[in-house]
Amino acid sequence: MNPTNTNLKLKRYLSWVFALLLITGGCKKEEVTDNTSFAIYYTGMTDIGPSMSGVIASPTFIGAKPNSFEILSISLDGATYSGNSFEINKDNGSISIKETTGIPVGLYKITVSCYSNGTRYEFKNAIEINMMKPVPDGITVEPNKLTVNYSDIIDPQSTAELPTAQVTTNKNHVSIRKYEIAKSDFSKYFAISATGVISIVRGDATLLPGKYVLSLKLTTGASKEDEGIFQNAIEIDIISKPLSLIYTPSLGKIEEESALSGKTSFKSNVPAYKGSMNDLAYSIKSISPATNKITIDPQTGVISVPENHGFAAGQQYKVTVNAKNVYDQAGVDFNDVFVLDVVKFIEPIQLFAYQNKNATQAVAFNVNPDAGFKGDEVRFEFIELPAALQGKLSLSAQGAISAVKGNTIPLGAYTIKVKATNPKNESIASFTLTVGTNPNYFTYVRYGNNLGLAPAENYANQFRIAVGAALSTVKPTPAATDAKVSLTYEIRNIQGSGTINAGTGQITLTTVNAASCGVFMVTATAGKGTPEEYAVQTPVFIHNSQAVNAAVVEYSPFVFQVNPNTGGRSTRPAITGVADKTKFTMDYRRTFNYYNFFGTQLSGQPTVENSFIRGLFDKYAESKGTNPNYGSRDPLSYYANQANLTLPLAYLDASTLELVVNPNKWIYNGEAANGAMVGQITFGIDGKDPQGGSGLFPIVLWFDTKF
Incomplete structure (x- = not known):
């Protein structure tokens, strides 16, 4: 794998090894000997295959810091289990998973105890671990390695055909009923169809070049007991030349050497690089004005100035950096990507601290450095930020820490460390963030x-008014x-x-x-x-x-919940009031209304400028090499795409009248559909294309990547 930085490398490595789905849950207090408010919260690990190992991180907590952790009991599918595959760190509560070769598959639940302020607490079923069996032998992915150019993926307007891979079985010795990509930090960039075709999601701006190794969850029988994990099923290498190089900050300052400042030196931050890492090397292309005192580390891209540089206050140096890799041997020049100013004096960091913060669940908050804080040219960064807070806190250039209204930070107490650095010195401040119940x-x-329809939570919020009512x-x-x-x-x-x-x-x-x-x-x-x-x-x-011309069409459910990345197929409708159902046909025709729910897309029909569905119509036209027609049925028509049913956004299967949503079609500018689409469907009773038939709106498409 070719990571862009150490953290990403570690993150992807763990994803390869575990195929993790991280979930956060609270553990209720089971036994308490006083009235102290105390609870711990573990991050659970699921979807682990045989022979895998790993560590479940220390829990967060409400109340005094816990210690003296013990595993009290382990159950497997409700029965007592004894084994040595799970060990707990007595000091911090982290749990190691090891020696899993031959371990029985099933759902493991671990009950733990700990002490806080001298009081013993027990937490029943604090951690759940789903140990999955491997898939049967003979299942392969062909090919098991794909190489694709980043530019073909990231451009939502690109018409380049992206490579795919197919899950296959050895002479059909086993049938696969359900295909899923095991959850990981990068699984959203890929999709697998109902027939086992693995594809790459086009147009997601958060995707980075690099090697991605996917594991699959496959169901080979009629029950969940036949679900298994296919580890490291396919490697997808997304390649590119150097694409971008950003130093943060892009302006540095160094003091001139004087009696006041003494000897001075400078080092920039590691730049954020985007592109393939294969044989990546940095060099300085030019410096204006020219000097040999500014150098660059060819491996990291860090720009530095040693002592005895002789720079004088008021001077400014602009640095152009060249980055090259195996896909561009000449390299790409990033002009004036870093600027270094020489100043007389830089205030050292002093009195850097934060006060402890009590926050309320899902309520916005802000924490600033203490009023006495001093320092020039300070850079701030989180250190060892707890996993539960990653992606949920912001750190400004002034050192302010904040979370937005509606944030999903779990209940608990968190130690937050921030490092402040400038050319003179550095300082680390820590404080406790306690998120209490809202x-x-x-x-x-x-x-x-x-x-x-049951269970109700899977089919909630839909009601039918009966015919004639x-x-x-x-x-x-x-x-x-x-x-x-x-x-x-x-x-x-x-x-x-x-x-x-x-x-x-x-x-x-x-x-x-x-x-x-x-x-x-x-x-x-x-x-x-x-x-x-x-x-x-x-x-x-x-x-x-x-009824429309005596015909009644009823889908149950009539709200088709579908993941735009994976697509899907609805239920068959019930048709009444038709003499010969074998000749009853339906097809999407007109009035395609897309309504944004929780995304940033613009609602409206294809005729609305910049609307989300207009962009989808544009993509469809490009895939066919034609000009877009915003009044056409073609992007959602079966009859207009019979020669290639992978082209339309969705269509009504002529043989079953099930609504089929094709994977990765409801994505534009890197954002997947997050709303509903209602379009008019016309029908006929003569077995022919119903383009001129009577119209109705019997089904709603509800898109969400959580489905």
Whole structure:
């Protein structure tokens, strides 16, 4: 693998070894001998294969620092288990997983104890580990190595054909029922279809060049017990020339050497490099004005100046750096990528400290360095930031630490270390961030469904108005929530109209067109108007099922929840009122409305400039080498794409009338669809292309990468 820095290298290495899915959970206090408020929170490791090893990090905690950890018991699928594969660090509570060769597969739950302030606590089932069996022999990926140019992937407008690989079995000795990519830090960049085709997601701006090794989760039978892990199934090498080089900061300062300053020197930060790491080498192309006192480390790119440089205050040097790798031997010049100013004096870092911070779950906060802090040209960086905080805290150029409203930092106490560095000295400050319970925090409101679909949480928030019934016969009302306080409800009419009872959340429908679907967004707020205010948004869908020329089409569920990266296939619809169902045909025709829910895309039809779905129509046209037609059915039509059904964004399978969503088609400018699409479908009763048939809107596509 070719990482861009040490942290990324470690992160990817662990992903190769473990194929991890990290989840955070709280452990309830099981035995307490006093009234002290104390709890610990472990990060769980799942999806581990045989012969794998690893470490589950130390828990975070509320209360005094715990110690004297012990494993009290281990269960395997509910039965007591004894073995030496799990060991706990008595001092910090981290758990090592080793000697897993031959270990039984199944779900392991570990109960631990510890002491805090002299009090002993027990935490039942604090950690869960899913040990998966390997897949049967004879399953391979062909080819098991792919090489692809970064420029072909990152450009969402690119029409270059990306390579794919196929999961195969040895002479079909075993059938594979379900294909998944094992979760990792980079699994989102890749997809696998329902037939085992592994592909690369095009247009995600966060993807970096490098080697990625994927493991697969495969189900080879009819039950979850037949699920196994295919370790290191395929290596995908994304190659490129040097693409970018950024020094942060890009302006450095060095003191002139004097009686006041003494001998001075300078070192820049390691630059952020983007490109393949193979045979990467840095060199200085030019310095203006010329000097031989500024040098660069060819391996790291660090720019430095030794003592006895002789620079004088007021001078400025601009450095152009050349970076080359195996894919560009001449290298790429990054002009004036770093500037060094010479000054008389730099204030050393003094009195660098933070005060401990008590924060509230999901509430924004800010922590600044103490008022007495001094220092010029200071650079700040986190040191040993706990995993639970990574990606959830911001550190400004002034040393301010913040988290946004709605942040997902778990409950617990965290030690945060920040290093401040300038050319004179460095200092490390640490403080404790304690995230306490927000009485207003909750995660869901579910309206359920009236279709008889279970479990309700998998098919929530969809209601059908029966043929011939009035809108008033359906009044969706919240059926479940984990909120512990009263909620205030508001509604946004997206397609259709209705009102909501602010106290109960009951929806009264006023307009949903016949043979069509309504889309509404309900916002439930706890503690409205207080600093601890917290809100959850829930989409609610309505199908007004009415006959069109005697025909009734009903999908159950009529909300097709689909991951835009992987695609999928809906259920078959129930068709009534048709004499010969074998000649009943359907196809998408017009009025394609995309509604953004939680992304940044612009809602609207393809005719709307800069709308998300317009971009998808553009991509479809490019794939066919034609000009986009924003009034055409073709990007979602079966009949317009019969020769190649991998081209459309989605289509209705002519043989089953199931709605098929093709993988990686609902992504534009690197952002996957996160909303709903409702389009008109026309039907015919003569077995032919129904392009001129009667129209209805019987199904909603709901996109989310969490599905």
